Amino acid sequence: MTSIRFPRSPRNAIARALLASTLAVLSPGAFAEYPEKPVKIVHAYPGAPLDAAVRFMADKLALAWKQPVLVDTRPGASEIIAGNTVAKAAPDGYTLFVGTEANFANNQYLFSKLPFDAERDLLPISELYEAPFCVIVPGDLPARTLREFVGLVQGKGADYMYASTGAGGPNHMAMESLRRSLDIDMQHVPYKVGPQLMQDLVTGRVSTLIAGVFTAAPYVESGRLRVLAVSGARRQKSLPATPTFAEAGYPEIDLRTFAGLAAPRGTPAAIVARIQKDVEVILKSDEFQQKVGEPFGYVPVASTPAAFAEFLKVKRQSAKAQIEALHLKLD
Structure with missing residues (x-):
């Protein structure tokens, strides 16, 4: 191997220092x-x-x-x-x-x-x-399964509204995907404030929300909300009674x-x-x-x-x- 040698002079001392610093920056351990x-x-x-x-x-x-x-x-x-x-x-x-x-x-x-x-x-x-997302509805909505929900809403889109946390957000896009998959029509109501959305969902002013399982779990045990289906290969531990979309009869749907x-x-x-x-x-x-x-x-x-x-x-x-x-x- 050919080595690089510098004559001992102030100018070349600077050159050696610059070369050493450059090699240090380029070395694999530079950001160690x-x-x-x-x-x-x-x-x-x-x-x-x-x-x-x-x-x-x-x-x-x-x-x-x-x-x-x-x-x-x-x-x-x-x-x-x-x-x-x-x-x-x-x-x-x-x-x-x-x-x-x-x-x-x-x-x-x-x-x-x-x-x-x-x-x-x-x-x-x-x-x-x-x-994973789940389909959440008010506890008193007359639909206990996803199929019943589809039957309830189908052909009556003007009578039912779905909520989101904002137009273009993840749960809006997910609901639009679900709506098309199920061939149903519903009105979109975007909310700026989460507590108001949940209050309107619990009281039935809006008919459904697509959201994460954590959003629904605190309300399910009391019966104020019901979860009809959840994405994933298996049921969620926080919602053990809620079927997956496949178990609900819609294996092609995966919202997350x-x-x-x-x-x-x-x-x-x-x-x-x-x-x-x-x-x-x-x-x-x-x-x-x-x-x-x-x-x-x-x-x-x-x-x-x-x-x-x-x-x-x-x-x-x-x-x-x-x-x-x-x-x-x-x-």
């Missing part, structure tokens, strides 16, 4: 010390199950990294505020984003102008988990959303790999399953950056087709 300061995870859902999942993950990452991992909630605007915060941050791994299909897939087709482009400006790290982790585009690959690896360990732990997965119905995924990027590519195509079919624009 990450993180060297607190990391921030930004999301849009304070107090929601997603918030609980992110805070669990943050606490475990803080232990693994020996650095504080802070959770910064920026609610509103269909995750645009939270996503923009991260998209405009330095691409150094110290500001991360957790969001749903609203940010990763839907918004670019719902809004004509956005302050950032999620596909261009955010770097996928991992799909964290899937959240997801949460994903991203960083500003340009974040070094070594840092992204470190984050993904440590997050995967947390999501696949028994403690995550006991404290987050089972209570909220979340199914851990922990995909690689490449797999998550490919998943988003497919998800964006389906979101584009669905939103265009609905002629839906929010600005």
Whole structure:
């Protein structure tokens, strides 16, 4: 091997120092010390199950990294505020984003102008988990099964309304998918405030909601709400009496959303790999399953950056087709 030798002179001493620093930056261990300061995870859902999942993950990452991992909630605007915060941050791994299909897939087709482009400006790290959806109806609705619900609503769309937490959001898109699959017609009522939505659902002012199992579980035992079917291969532990869509006679229906982790585009690959690896360990732990997965119905995924990027590519195509079919624009 030919070695590089420099004559001993002040100028060449500088050259040697520059070469050494360049090699250090390019070496595989250049980011081995990450993180060297607190990391921030930004999301849009304070107090929601997603918030609980992110805070669990943050606490475990803080232990693994020996650095504080802070959770910064920026609610509103269909995750645009939270996503923009991260998209405009330095691409150094110290500001991360957790969001749903609203940010990763839907918004670019719902809004004509956005302050950032999620596909261009955010770097996928991992799909964290899937959240199965269920069909929720008022406890006194005269339909105890999904088939009875279809029979009740079919041909009477003007008489029945379904709720969502906002036009273009995950549960709106899921209900539209269900409505088409079941060949029923219902009026959409978007809500800005969750408690008002649940009050109207319990009292029967709206006839159904597609949401996560955690939303319904507290109301089911008292009989104020009924869950007709839930996505997934098996029943949820928090709703053991609720059949899956397959058990209800509709095996082709699978309604769910997801949460994903991203960083500003340009974040070094070594840092992204470190984050993904440590997050995967947390999501696949028994403690995550006991404290987050089972209570909220979340199914851990922990995909690689490449797999998550490919998943988003497919998800964006389906979101584009669905939103265009609905002629839906929010600005």
